[in-house]
Amino acid sequence: MNPSSTQAIPSPSALPVLGHSHHFIGKSPVAVAMEMTKLFDGIFNLKFFGMDIILITGQKYAHAACSEGSFEKSIHLGLQELRAIGGDGLFTAYDHEANWRKAHNILLPGFSKKAMSKYLPIMHENAKGLCDRLARHSGSFVKADDEMARYTLETVAACGFGYSFEAFADEKSDAYHYLEAMNYCLTEGLRRMKMPGFLKALPLPSLLRFKRNTQKMFRYADDIITKRMADQSRSEELDFLNLMLNTLDKDTGEKLDKENIRYQLLTFLVAGHETTSSVLAFAIYFLLRHPEVLVKARAEVDRVWSDGVPSGVSMKEVLSFRYLQQIFRECLRLWPTAPSIAVQSPKGAVLCDRLYIKPNQVCILSLPNLHRDKSVWGENSDAFDPENFSAENMKNIPENAYMPFGQGARTCIGQHFAMTEAIVLLAMMLKRFDFEGKEDYQLEVSDNLTIKPENLWVRFKPRF
Ligand code: HEM
Numbered sequence: 133m134n135p136s137s138t139q140a141i142p143s144p145s146a147l148p149v150l151g152h153s154h155h156f157i158g159k160s161p162v163a164v165a166m167e168m169t170k171l172f173d174g175i176f177n178l179k180f181f182g183m184d185i186i187l188i189t190g191q192k193y194a195h196a197a198c199s200e201g202s203f204e205k206s207i208h209l210g211l212q213e214l215r216a217i218g219g220d221g222l223f224t225a226y227d228h229e230a231n232w233r234k235a236h237n238i239l240l241p242g243f244s245k246k247a248m249s250k251y252l253p254i255m256h257e258n259a260k261g262l263c264d265r266l267a268r269h270s271g272s273f274v275k276a277d278d279e280m281a282r283y284t285l286e287t288v289a290a291c292g293f294g295y296s297f298e299a300f301a302d303e304k305s306d307a308y309h310y311l312e313a314m315n316y317c318l319t320e321g322l323r324r325m326k327m328p329g330f331l332k333a334l335p336l337p338s339l340l341r342f343k344r345n346t347q348k349m350f351r352y353a354d355d356i357i358t359k360r361m362a363d364q365s366r367s368e369e370l371d372f373l374n375l376m377l378n379t380l381d382k383d384t385g386e387k388l389d390k391e392n393i394r395y396q397l398l399t400f401l402v403a404g405h406e407t408t409s410s411v412l413a414f415a416i417y418f419l420l421r422h423p424e425v426l427v428k429a430r431a432e433v434d435r436v437w438s439d440g441v442p443s444g445v446s447m448k449e450v451l452s453f454r455y456l457q458q459i460f461r462e463c464l465r466l467w468p469t470a471p472s473i474a475v476q477s478p479k480g481a482v483l484c485d486r487l488y489i490k491p492n493q494v495c496i497l498s499l500p501n502l503h504r505d506k507s508v509w510g511e512n513s514d515a516f517d518p519e520n521f522s523a524e525n526m527k528n529i530p531e532n533a534y535m536p537f538g539q540g541a542r543t544c545i546g547q548h549f550a551m552t553e554a555i556v557l558l559a560m561m562l563k564r565f566d567f568e569g570k571e572d573y574q575l576e577v578s579d580n581l582t583i584k585p586e587n588l589w590v591r592f593k594p595r596f
Contacts, residue, residue, distance in 0.1 A: 138488035141186060143177040144168060153326075160579035162471050162500055165189070169501040175487065181328075185494050189501035191508050195532040196483040197475060197495060198539050201421045202307040204540045206474040208494045210581070213321035214402075216346050222545065223403045231392050236545070238388060239396070241379075242292070242372045245547055248552055249447055250370055251291040255553045256445045258287045259560040261300040265347055266565065266592040268302070273570070273589040276416050280409035280557075280589035282307060286432030287553050288404040292372035293397065295356045310352055313345040314402060318394075318581050353397040357390070371399060400546075408550045410519040410584035415459055415558055417585045418516050420569040425518060426562075429455055433562045440596075441563055445556055453555050458518040464536035466510075466516060468499035471539050499536060500583075508533045565592040 174190020
């Protein structure tokens with residue numbers, strides 16, 4: 133189609149030069165996108181210092197882009213900054229980089245059914261470790277998101293690399309120092325995204341600190357790799373690290389190089405922990421807000437584990453926690469913890485026969501908005517309701533209306549891992565504790581690459 137015969141993508145009124153960037157001062161991008169979404173019918177264009185970004189917030193446009201065939205993952209400004217940590221690792225690699233396909237092939241068996249059965253006892257052990265810690269602190273309120281992050285960090289490191297951050301210790305452990313470095317790099321990376329190029333190159337104290345913390349993360353990764361290489365007794369185990377160190381790619385016959393293994397390892401520690409810890413924290417928030425859902429969830433857990441706190445967990449039990457699964461799916465609908473997916477079409481595209489997208493134009497699929505599209509989820513689309521994901525209702529969800537784990541070739545490799553570990557921990561917490569929140573708590577959602585409920589203080593009171 134000739135671009136001149138298409139319509140312009142609507143846009144809010146913009147300031148000269150600044151475009152729409154002033155809307156974002158002191159506000160989270162997710163909050164601004166949620167406000168602006170109300171003004172448009174599923175798609176709009178924002179300008180930042182002359183650069184266009186298209187936000188897709190409605191299912192019909194998301195479906196058009198995802199099924200059009202020419203869109204690929206866009207490594208846009210924020211992801212470019214994260215390449216300082218993730219390099220050409222799976223999450224931050226360009227589609228055309230050879231290491232993406234190679235690593236994808238090599239790592240897939242690490243997410244197979246067989247691998248999941250191997251990880252399950254580790255997940256259970258870590259769920260027990262966190263619950264024991266929560267029991268030790270049951271006299272006081274703890275920050276739910278921090279506690280959940282201890283579990284997911286420990287679990288991805290233990291299952292993936294046979295490594296422990298000692299995350300359940302009461303004193304400051306490796307986990308604390310690692311998380312401190314990681315959080316600094318993520319926050320600073322996103323701040324750098326908004327800086328003009330010349331400012332980024334200046335040796336400002338923030339840049340030097342960013343580099344120091346990046347080096348700290350590299351040292352963690354290198355330490356994990358060196359320890360494994362020195363320990364031949366574990367070389368037969370199925371985990372991410374052994375696959376990366378020992379497997380040849382089926383297409384090229386090559387192994388991953390050492391620098392890429394470091395990038396993949398950091399990618400798993402970043403992509404594989406905050407996303408899952410945040411959905412666990414949102415689940416706790418919604419269970420506190422919806423006692424009727426909590427009662428139903430606990431009944432399911434007590435039915436499956438009728439003999440008290442279990443000493444182990446089977447995959448059959450995990451799969452039978454269907455209602456817990458519905459709860460997580462609904463949390464990821466309202467608050468998808470990886471809230472945006474950036475795509476672009478190298479040759480340009482026309483959406484819905486009328487909207488022209490320029491070649492390599494960055495389009496953001498804004499998931500918290502897409503997942504609340506009223507034409508799909510009804511007038512009450514902002515309300516929490518796990519029944520949206522009952523077996524019956526799931527059949528009616530249109531294609532590309534719900535994509536908390538991404539879409540296409542670059543979809544999340546860890547989604548089954550994430551759901552399994554989340555179900556194991558939530559089931560254990562429901563079995564062992566009553567949850568008490570602060571009555572006046574108002575949901576605050578923080579936005580730092582991933583989103584999470586901020587300042588959610590919870591007391592976990594032992595049931596037995
Ligand atoms: C609830 C938890 C999780 C959510 C919501 C989530 C979400 C996502 C999303 C939306 C993407 C696509 C991003 C894009 O297209 O730009 C993605 C990719 C990815 N995720 Fe996850 N994720 C979760 C858990 C995990 C876990 C546990 C792991 C690893 C153990 C993991 C590893 C990855 C990797 C490596 C990629 C890049 C895949 C590729 O491009 O080949 N994620 N994730």
